[in-house]
Amino acid sequence: MKKISIDPITRLEGHGKIEIFLDDAGDVANAYLQIPELRGFEKFCEGRPIEEVPRIVPRICGV
């Protein structure tokens, strides 16, 4: 099966790639959006003082 990779996807905030599989007729059999990125705010905000969190979470997305 033929595979078309769009890597990276651009002109947006964040990281992503798209894999498109084509069948023998050249039609799209399936497509997958993948996010090759994890920073872990869910974890590393734990234990930080609550008054500091407004200075940390803006760095989730700075766009």
Added chain:
Amino acid sequence: MAKLKLALYWSAACGGCDVAVLDINEKILDVANLADIVFWPIALDFKYHHVEAMPDKSIDVCLFNGAVRSSEQEHIAKMLRAKSKVMVSFGSCACFGGIPALANFATRAEIMERAYIEAPSNENPNKTLPQIKVSVPEGELTLPELYENVLTLAQVVPVEYLVPGCPPTVDLILKVVNALATNSLPPVGATIASDKTLCDECERKKENKKITKIYRTHEIIPDPERCLLEQGLLCMGPATRGGCGALCVKVNIPCRGCFGPPAGVYDQGAKLISSIASIYQTNGKQDIEKMVNELVDPAGTFYRFGMSISMLKRKLPQKR
């Protein structure tokens, strides 16, 4: 002069550094006159294979923002290094690890578990975690390996310059642009900011007063004229490189150290501990214990932007 070839890339980052480049407003037109941008995912549609196809050293300058915490990011960092004559660690994440390096207080397994299994917004009854390779009916999908450690760019490839800041300020970015335009880059290894501390450029009044209590930021409204540290607020100024224009302290907010350690300081946290020790009024062990108890989350504060280059390094994974 032939136009420069400029690349910008984001690794483990938030995009704020890329947006900061646009914050130079109409001066971006000078950049357009000076350079052709050959890679910039946030703004232009070049793919990795386009970069791969470029000859080595064909990019004049690469401004690389973001920390390095996956096999893909390391691969792109090495690829851009090979293609670029000058590699710049752009922003606190690339320079020191930045906010993403707070992840070094947890293990990779804990981060994955929290993000993909425990987080209340998940619906993941099979507890599926991202895999490096996965077979789907149509073929195979791959993802990069998430590293145990969040690294700086310079921990992965040689780097010519550091431009710190979360994000780098407009003034600093213009300094870089002007240096490129006039071919007057500083000696290799330079940090493009002040060599002195933030305190050196802070206009607040310092009275060499001792403190008897460390306050959390919501507990007092500080006097806007006086040194924040001397009012008992933890301010990273003495342990932080200047060059930001004292942006946070000017609005009554203590510094959190995003410009990294000043020239000659090995460890930002150790430096701040020494500053606190010199102004905290103690009369014996009890006072020291009191002070320690008043410091909420010292590691996460002293190394807010610098875990990757800290003496602490990271939380050790548990032995199995």
